[in-house]
Amino acid sequence: MRNIIVFIYKYYVFLLFLLLEFFSLYLIYRYNTYQRASFINFSNGVSGNVFNTVANFKSYFRLRQINDSLQLENARLRSELFTSYYNNEIRDFKVNDSIYKQQYTYIAAKVLNNSVNRRNNYLTLNRGRIHGVKQQMGVICDNGVVGIVMGVSDRFCTVLSLLNSNAKISAKIADNNAFGSLVWDGDDPTTCRLLDVNKHVEVENGKRIVTSGFSTIFPENIPIGEVYTHSLEAGDNFHTIKVKLATGFGNLTSVYIINNFYKEEMDSLETEAQTRLTDDK
Amino acid sequence: MINEVLKQLLRLVLLLFIQVLIINNINLSPYVNPYIYVLLLMMMRVNVPKAQSLLIGFALGMLMDVFSSTVGIHTFATTLVGYIRPRFLALSLNKEDFDGNIEPNIANKGFVWFFTYAFSIIFIHSLALFFLEVYSMKEFFATMQRVLYSTGVTLLMIVLGQFLFFTVKPSHD
Numbered sequence: 001m002r003n004i005i006v007f008i009y010k011y012y013v014f015l016l017f018l019l020l021e022f023f024s025l026y027l028i029y030r031y032n033t034y035q036r037a038s039f040i041n042f043s044n045g046v047s048g049n050v051f052n053t054v055a056n057f058k059s060y061f062r063l064r065q066i067n068d069s070l071q072l073e074n075a076r077l078r079s080e081l082f083t084s085y086y087n088n089e090i091r092d093f094k095v096n097d098s099i100y101k102q103q104y105t106y107i108a109a110k111v112l113n114n115s116v117n118r119r120n121n122y123l124t125l126n127r128g129r130i131h132g133v134k135q136q137m138g139v140i141c142d143n144g145v146v147g148i149v150m151g152v153s154d155r156f157c158t159v160l161s162l163l164n165s166n167a168k169i170s171a172k173i174a175d176n177n178a179f180g181s182l183v184w185d186g187d188d189p190t191t192c193r194l195l196d197v198n199k200h201v202e203v204e205n206g207k208r209i210v211t212s213g214f215s216t217i218f219p220e221n222i223p224i225g226e227v228y229t230h231s232l233e234a235g236d237n238f239h240t241i242k243v244k245l246a247t248g249f250g251n252l253t254s255v256y257i258i259n260n261f262y263k264e265e266m267d268s269l270e271t272e273a274q275t276r277l278t279d280d281k
Numbered sequence: 282m283i284n285e286v287l288k289q290l291l292r293l294v295l296l297l298f299i300q301v302l303i304i305n306n307i308n309l310s311p312y313v314n315p316y317i318y319v320l321l322l323m324m325m326r327v328n329v330p331k332a333q334s335l336l337i338g339f340a341l342g343m344l345m346d347v348f349s350s351t352v353g354i355h356t357f358a359t360t361l362v363g364y365i366r367p368r369f370l371a372l373s374l375n376k377e378d379f380d381g382n383i384e385p386n387i388a389n390k391g392f393v394w395f396f397t398y399a400f401s402i403i404f405i406h407s408l409a410l411f412f413l414e415v416y417s418m419k420e421f422f423a424t425m426q427r428v429l430y431s432t433g434v435t436l437l438m439i440v441l442g443q444f445l446f447f448t449v450k451p452s453h454d
Binding site: 012013016017020021023024025026027028030031047050054113115116117118119120122124165173186187188189204250 | 285287301302305308310311312313314327331332336339342347348349351352353354356357360401411413414415416417420423424427448
């Protein structure tokens, strides 16, 4: 017993060092394997307020651009209004619509903090639990896809940016519906790579890449970018496609969080099917 | 003593301010991410007890993690620095320095010593930080480039900062 105490006393700095390092490694491990969000939640309540103050201050410098982009978006929305379509219908009837039910709603949010130059980038937004934000909701901006909500506190949420090694988004080529997954290489914040597009699919530079709608996170046909370069290595079954991103991550200010009303139903159905499959084995 | 604590706290706030609100917003390149906040650990007086140095490193890392939406990676890197720093100092400083309890800056120890000291600390910090951030060995060379370029830029900023705040005596050796 005495020896143990002497030992601990003698090497207590080293033991403390090991203890602290194992603790941080444990955090990193937990964070990289399980539900990432649970740990992040405590942090964005603290730092969110700081970033909020700074974002308020900074937003003044960008008012002109923000106005311009809002105007553009207004124009686009106006063109989609019912009144801007020519009505070809002769009979006038009205149905209480039971065919079309609203599936997606959008929550407008402001970007408080953002980075593009790390290997794993995150955003902080000024919307949280009290505004109806939940984990695993998609985030888009006027131009295209931004990322996926990871952590939610009462008033803020953190978003896994598309520019993150953990981000993988199901995407397709708009013309021929060939789908693959979009990942980021980590060296250029304006381009991503589209993986798993089969070699028999024809790819051309400039073709539009949009979301596939296979996940419950993003609706179909949200723009991601366009094909920048593509090549097919000899003996390779998949194209190597570089995608020029439509979203300018460097100057994001306003984004929309997507709420999918049927998400839980779809997810639970899929997990149910999964478990049934494993049960059958 | 109280003065010393106040000074360190002021330094902490200032460094965090510069790091989080200015440097983290400068997107030079995905390969260059200077982390100058380690300066706080580097500039502690040489007689700070080893355990204290560790705990300060741990706390600083936690704080930095909170401000960069990460978990554990800054904590690991700064704790490592907090452990290595006293050993580096014990190897490279003489008895007078410890008796005087000097602050290891460029004015007290000259350019060459400070450069080596800063390089070692920053390199170890960046190495731990960037590899843990990527969390895989798959992109080893890309990550290594990240470490080297970021170390270079951080070192440049810190050494220039020293010239800004201290007058450098001509070196004795």
